[in-house]
Every structure is written in C-alpha cells, then in structure tokens.
Amino acid sequence: MATAPTATALAPTHCSTPQQRAEREAATQALLQERATTTDPGEKQRLLEHIVELNIEIARGIARRYRDRGAEAEDIEQVACLALVKATTGYRLDSGTPFIGYVVPTIRGEIKKYFRDLAWTVRIPRRLQELQGAITTKVPVLEQELNRQPTTAEIAAYLGAEASEIEEARAAKGCFHVLSLDRPSTSDDGPDLAGSIPANPDQDLEQFETLDQLAPLLEELDDRSRRILHLRFVEAKSQSQIGDDIGLSQMQVSRILKAILNRLRARLGVTTYAAA
Structure with missing residues (x-):
C-alpha cells in the first residue's frame, strides 16, 4: 500500500496559528487531489481516512461548542465526525472554496439537524x-x-x-x-441548563468559524495587505492614519482595503457585509 506524501504526513492536526492552519489546508488539498485522480477503491478509502484524521480536530472543536445543551457530548462529537466524512466526500476541488470553508458549515448544519431531531424519539409529521x-x-x-x-x-x-x-x-x-431548563447541565450541583445557554448561543461559534476560515486566506495576502488589515481592524486606525503609516493617500488606502475585503468575501462566499 502506498504511503502518504511527507508534506501531508507532517501537517499539524491541532492548529493554533494561521501558519499551522494553512499547512493543514494545503495538505488536505493535496490529499483531495490525489483522491480525485486515483481509480483504486482501496486507495480512495485510505485517502478519505487520512483526510478525516487530518481534520478531525475541526469536527471536535465545533462539537465542543454545543456541549451542555441537552445532548450527550459523545453523541454530538459522533455527529460532527460523520459530518466531516460527508463533507470530505462532497467537497469539490473546483469550487474555489477552502476545504475548511466547506466543512465547517456542513458540520454545523448536521449538528443543528441533530438537535432539531433530538427531542423526538419517534419521527412524526x-x-x-x-x-x-x-x-x-x-x-x-x-x-x-x-x-x-x-x-x-x-x-x-x-x-x-x-x-x-x-x-x-x-x-x-x-x-x-x-428538557427542563432547571435540569443540572453536568452534575447535581452544577449550573442549570438555562444558565449554560448564552443569549446568543451561536455567536462564539460563528466567530470561531470565521476566524478559522479566514486564517489560510490571510496567509495568501502580501505583506502590505496584511499590514493594512492589521492597522484597520486590530489597531483600529483610520484610513488617513493608515496612509500616513505606509506612505499612501487616504483614497489609495480606501481602494486597496476595498479590494482586499472583496477578495476575502468572495473566497468565503459572503454576499452582504458592513462597510470597512
């Protein structure tokens, strides 16, 4: 049996930095490409398993954000992992969307579907x-x-x-x-279920998804583009201040910033957004 390429074998599965996420994305794309070109069913299955193993922490990370909402943590993780397999087999290399940009919404959708169906032990109309x-x-x-x-x-x-x-x-x-909102979420003396559900339960998850999808895209930008984004969204500088910092006019900064954001939005599939 063939062994996986060295680059994919060394790619990190636990990613905490943009560089690590970019390496995982590149390795995943290489494996997906290899799987798309092989005609050997056994090899296709082996590559599928390798892709899932490489990205399993994405599924587990999303599953953790749905804990203590009335379902067993192990069940949620199983749903997430099955959704990862589904996303891997359904992803299209020619879509122009990063793998993580496809897999995260797929996993999240399957978990939400699981919660919708969870309360019903017998399916009725x-x-x-x-x-x-x-x-x-x-x-x-x-x-x-x-x-x-x-x-x-x-x-x-x-x-x-x-x-x-x-x-x-x-x-x-x-x-x-x-499920009673007074039911302890984890133990008899733990917080009740109502206290464990934030006012906006998906806000943190959405932020996690966006950041994780953006990370490999930001790595593709040149140094000046990343510098402009850092000044605008991290240091909260105005376009005029950014221009003074990098030696451009406010109008030039505005055009460059708009082009950068449009590119990122297109890659993420975002069609509506607030002004920069």
Whole structure:
C-alpha cells in the first residue's frame, strides 16, 4: 500500500496559528487531489481516512461548542465526525472554496439537524410536532380565558387546526421529551441548563468559524495587505492614519482595503457585509 506524501504526513492536526492552519489546508488539498485522480477503491478509502484524521480536530472543536445543551457530548462529537466524512466526500476541488470553508458549515448544519431531531424519539409529521408545541404553550392561556378545560373543538379553533389534528398531536405527546431548563447541565450541583445557554448561543461559534476560515486566506495576502488589515481592524486606525503609516493617500488606502475585503468575501462566499 502506498504511503502518504511527507508534506501531508507532517501537517499539524491541532492548529493554533494561521501558519499551522494553512499547512493543514494545503495538505488536505493535496490529499483531495490525489483522491480525485486515483481509480483504486482501496486507495480512495485510505485517502478519505487520512483526510478525516487530518481534520478531525475541526469536527471536535465545533462539537465542543454545543456541549451542555441537552445532548450527550459523545453523541454530538459522533455527529460532527460523520459530518466531516460527508463533507470530505462532497467537497469539490473546483469550487474555489477552502476545504475548511466547506466543512465547517456542513458540520454545523448536521449538528443543528441533530438537535432539531433530538427531542423526538419517534419521527412524526412536522405539522404535528408544531401543534404539540402549540398545545403545550398556548392551551394554558385558553384555559385561563375560559376558566375551565377547553374542548378539543375549542382548542382546534383557537390554534387554527382541525380537531382530528389536535387528537393526533395529543396521541403523539409521549414521543416528545422537553428538557427542563432547571435540569443540572453536568452534575447535581452544577449550573442549570438555562444558565449554560448564552443569549446568543451561536455567536462564539460563528466567530470561531470565521476566524478559522479566514486564517489560510490571510496567509495568501502580501505583506502590505496584511499590514493594512492589521492597522484597520486590530489597531483600529483610520484610513488617513493608515496612509500616513505606509506612505499612501487616504483614497489609495480606501481602494486597496476595498479590494482586499472583496477578495476575502468572495473566497468565503459572503454576499452582504458592513462597510470597512
């Protein structure tokens, strides 16, 4: 059996710097190219496994950001790893998108799908899922208004549904398990689930994804471009101040900065953005 090229074998799997991420991306692209050209099924599988091993920490890193949200950490990681395999087989070399720019949204989407399906032990139509939720949250309000237990027909009219749908949703009640927000997230004396969920649960993850996708792209820029970005977004200097620093006019800085950002946005597939 053929061995992996030295460059890919030495590529880091645990990446903490832009240089390491760039090395991992380059090694992944080389393996993907090799897998695309081979016709040997065994070799294709070996290369697939090598790509997954090289990028497994991406999947684990994303999975860690979804811990303590009502699912077992091992299950979330398994979903993430399977999504990594799915992304590896579905990635197109001619897409112009870095591998990490494709794999991160794929993993995140699969984890979100897992959480959407998590509460349902038996799959039932989404319409009945929605009705079950409406019955749980809205019928108590109707009970207060009527000062009694409403009939099935009254509930159906209140929710804009058919009486038969209400009966089916009630019959499916045992299939749905709602996690209590007072449930300890990790241990009996640990914080409750509500306290472990931030106001914007995806903000940190989105920042992580963006930074991880940007890192190899920034490495492709020339020194002056990286310097301009550093002055603008790290040191928060104005375009005029940047111009004074590197010997350009404010207008020239503006054009260069716009070109750099448009290039990065195009590579990341971003179509809407705030002004620089």
